[in-house]
Amino acid sequence: MESAAARPGPVLTAASVLPEDAGRAALVARVHDPEVDGPCVAAVRGEQVVDLTAIAPTVSDLMERDDAVTVVREAEGRRTWRLEELTRAPSGRRDVPHLLAPIDLQVIKAAGVTFARSLLERVIEERTGGRPEQAAQVRARVQELVGGALDGIRPGSPEADKAKELLVSEGLWSQYLEVGIGPDPEVFTKAPVLSSVGTGADVGVLGASVWNNPEPEVVLVVDSRGRVRGATLGNDVNLRDIEGRSALLLSRAKDNNASCAIGPFIRLLDDDFRLDTVRSLDIDLRVEGMDGYVLHGSSSLREISRDVLDLVAAAYGRHHQYPDGFVLFTGTLFAPTEDRRTPGEGFTHEYGDIVRISSPLLGTLVNTVVTSEQATPWTFGVGALMRNLARRGLL
Numbered sequence: 420m421e422s423a424a425a426r427p428g429p430v431l432t433a434a435s436v437l438p439e440d441a442g443r444a445a446l447v448a449r450v451h452d453p454e455v456d457g458p459c460v461a462a463v464r465g466e467q468v469v470d471l472t473a474i475a476p477t478v479s480d481l482m483e484r485d486d487a488v489t490v491v492r493e494a495e496g497r498r499t500w501r502l503e504e505l506t507r508a509p510s511g512r513r514d515v516p517h518l519l520a521p522i523d524l525q526v527i528k529a530a531g532v533t534f535a536r537s538l539l540e541r542v543i544e545e546r547t548g549g550r551p552e553q554a555a556q557v558r559a560r561v562q563e564l565v566g567g568a569l570d571g572i573r574p575g576s577p578e579a580d581k582a583k584e585l586l587v588s589e590g591l592w593s594q595y596l597e598v599g600i601g602p603d604p605e606v607f608t609k610a611p612v613l614s615s616v617g618t619g620a621d622v623g624v625l626g627a628s629v630w631n632n633p634e635p636e637v638v639l640v641v642d643s644r645g646r647v648r649g650a651t652l653g654n655d656v657n658l659r660d661i662e663g664r665s666a667l668l669l670s671r672a673k674d675n676n677a678s679c680a681i682g683p684f685i686r687l688l689d690d691d692f693r694l695d696t697v698r699s700l701d702i703d704l705r706v707e708g709m710d711g712y713v714l715h716g717s718s719s720l721r722e723i724s725r726d727v728l729d730l731v732a733a734a735y736g737r738h739h740q741y742p743d744g745f746v747l748f749t750g751t752l753f754a755p756t757e758d759r760r761t762p763g764e765g766f767t768h769e770y771g772d773i774v775r776i777s778s779p780l781l782g783t784l785v786n787t788v789v790t791s792e793q794a795t796p797w798t799f800g801v802g803a804l805m806r807n808l809a810r811r812g813l814l
Contacts (some may be wrong), residue, residue: 422636423738427788428510429619429773429775431507431785432503432506432507435745435783435785436506436684436782436784437458437463437502437519437782438644438779438780440691440779440780441777443648443813444692444780445460445488445491445492445686445687446462446463446684446687447460447491447517447519447649447686448461448468448683449478449519449520449521449522450468450500450505450518450519451473451513451517451518451664452470453513453514453583454779455807456519456807457807457808457811458804460477460478460481461496461500462490462492462494462739463684464503466501466503467502468500468501468502468505468553469494469495469496470499470500471490471491471496472497472811473496473813474494474588475490477523477743477804478522478525479743479744480523482525482641482642482744483642483643483711487648488687489598489686498596504600505518505785506518506618506619506669508619510621511795517618518614518617519616519617519778520608520616520680520681520683521617521651522681524744524801525612525641526733526741526743526744526745526746527608527609527610527614527615527746527748528606528748529608529636529655530604530672530730530734530748530749531604531606531607531750532595532604533600533725534723534724534750534751535781536720537607544640545593545594545663547632547663548663548727551764552764556763559744560795562682571770572724573604573724574604575602579601583596583597587709594666595672596626600699604720604730606700606730606733606734607673608674609655609679610672610674610678610679611800612800612801613797613799614676615680615796616677616679616685616695616786616794617682618680618682618784619786620680620787620795621677621793621794622677622788622789622794623656623657623787623788623789623790623791624656624675624768624788624790624791625661625671625672625675625678625790625791625792626777626791628658628660628661628767629726629767630663630764630765631656631657631659631768632753632754632755632766633654633656633776634655634751634753635654635702635703635718635751635753636652636653636748636749637650637651637652637697637702637778638650638652638748639730639746639747640685640746640763641731641745641747642735643740643742643744645732645735645736645774647688647731648685648687648688649688650688650697650781651681652682652776652781653680653681653746653748653784654681654774655673656680657672657673658671659670660737669683671720676791678799681784682782683783683784684782686781686782693711694728696803697727698720698726699719699721701717701719701779702718702722702751702753702776702778703776704718704753704776705774705775705777705779706768706773706774707772707773708771709770710769712759712812714755718752719752720749722752729730730750768788771787773786773787773788774788782794
């Protein structure tokens with residue numbers, strides 16, 4: 420990925436990041452406050468962002484409270500910020516208040532290959548060995564042999580077993596098909612605790628990657644008891660060339676500096692925003708290049724192969740606990756095949772791309788693509804958070 424001396428940053432406003440029905444939503448934010456040189460848990464109430472850190476020192480603590488919605492809607496805060504000022508703050512500046520990823524101590528998990536359409540693209544990555552110049556030819560062959568054979572199949576069902584037998588006999592079985600239609604979903608750790616970036620920040624693509632794309636997803640926010648407490652948006656940046664060489668390179672492909680974007684806010688479940696609402700969320704994607712290139716895409720949880728609670732159960736239960744809760748990327752059906760650089764090689768990011776992931780009920784997550792090596796280094800970890808909260812008398 421080439422770099423440039425200067426690049427235009429995204430122009431954000433309060434209106435551009437808020438959900439359409441923000442007045443009815445219980446929204447949680449995290450704010451970097453230079454006065455305390457650390458993060459604050461906050462509630463978004465119209466144009467005001469209210470500091471709730473004295474009540475809940477971490478977002479993880481807030482998610483554990485049964486009265487979280489009431490706290491977010493009604494609790495008095497130590498101070499307030501104007502949302503407009505937070506959204507317009509320059510990315511990476513620690514001397515001005517700005518929005519952070521709205522999670523903190525939660526483990527960042529991700530479910531992969533949860534949509535049939537993107538499932539076939541994973542198979543194509545594998546068959547090409549991560550070489551984009553072979554993608555078009557392999558895609559045509561896979562579509563010819565598999566086509567719509569997987570449409571409507573419930574993972575782990577007898578129908579899925581029959582489909583597996585057929586594909587094995589044709590020499591087309593894949594590890595991606597195993598997690599796509601088999602009994603067990605793919606659930607992996609996407610990024611370390613506290614490493615995700617928020618709206619307005621740079622998002623990182625490993626400099627060595629030549630075939631990559633954004634992955635717009637709904638992210639579930641789950642407490643330590645396995646309860647889904649809310650949802651937000653995420654970009655599970657995907658390096659197709661690296662994972663395509665070997666699925667054992669998943670960590671290399673997925674976990675890099677600034678490679679996980681989450682935000683802009685957590686929307687808590689309440690009477691107006693239920694789990695069934697989450698199950699029907701639509702997500703839109705827009706990528707704007709410095710060269711004028713524009714890519715549109717969309718994804719809908721209505722097309723997911725596994726129910727979101729089945730994905731949560733695969734991550735949490737007697738087999739695995741999360742004392743501080745976790746968040747779970749639910750996967751995407753978006754896999755761009757439109758050529759950008761060279762005919763037949765499909766889409767890949769360019770330096771300076773502005774990525775907008777939006778949903779009417781969750782708002783808009785906006786990030787600018789750089790290499791992971793160029794992104795602001797991650798320096799504020801769990802130890803730094805604990806020391807900061809202790810200095811502020813919050814522990």
